[in-house]
Amino acid sequence: MAAEVRYATYGSEAYDLDRVVGGYALPEEQTFDVPSQRERINERLNERAEERAKARAKEESRVFGIPLLGMVGVVVAVFLMVTVLAGYIQLAQISAETSRVRSSIADLEEKAEMLEIQYEVTFNMADVESYAVNILGMTRADSAGSAYSGTVMADRAQILAEDETAGIMARLTGFLKSLPEYFG
Numbered sequence: 001m002a003a004e005v006r007y008a009t010y011g012s013e014a015y016d017l018d019r020v021v022g023g024y025a026l027p028e029e030q031t032f033d034v035p036s037q038r039e040r041i042n043e044r045l046n047e048r049a050e051e052r053a054k055a056r057a058k059e060e061s062r063v064f065g066i067p068l069l070g071m072v073g074v075v076v077a078v079f080l081m082v083t084v085l086a087g088y089i090q091l092a093q094i095s096a097e098t099s100r101v102r103s104s105i106a107d108l109e110e111k112a113e114m115l116e117i118q119y120e121v122t123f124n125m126a127d128v129e130s131y132a133v134n135i136l137g138m139t140r141a142d143s144a145g146s147a148y149s150g151t152v153m154a155d156r157a158q159i160l161a162e163d164e165t166a167g168i169m170a171r172l173t174g175f176l177k178s179l180p181e182y183f184g
Helices: 017-022 034-061 068-122 125-134 168-183
Strands: 007-010 013-016
Touching: none
Parallel strands: none
Antiparallel strands: 007 013
8 A cells, every 4th residue: 555645734834744754554454444434424423413303303392492582572562462451441540530520520610600690699789789879878970970969958167266365375286286186
């Protein structure tokens, strides 16, 4: 058998092992039958491929073998459904409260109308005017805003005669006594 040239690489350099060792050849008893070795390798590869396929089938058949993305999608969908349901519940509560407030507003408006009517009846202007004219003796003003009233008694004035003999001191004292009445 002819000597085969073998090269070994360390890093980026290649060495010729035949020059270093002086020829490298396997003994006859250690030679490999290449076709049978290839068949064994192919058989082993096929066995491993079958084992992997069986393992994958077992993983797929498991209940917990759900893909992560599918689980996340289900969780998000459930969250959105719960959120929508909570929104509908809040909407129903707000709608009930709104109808309750509207009915109370209608009741209050009705009470306000009744109180306004009661106020108008209590303070009827015709009754007030009749009371003022007949009992209090008041008169209505004319368009210019002035009212004329007549008196039953005649006007009279009385002039008191002052003592002309009173001196300056008496007049000054009278003046000072009248100041508190004037400013008071």
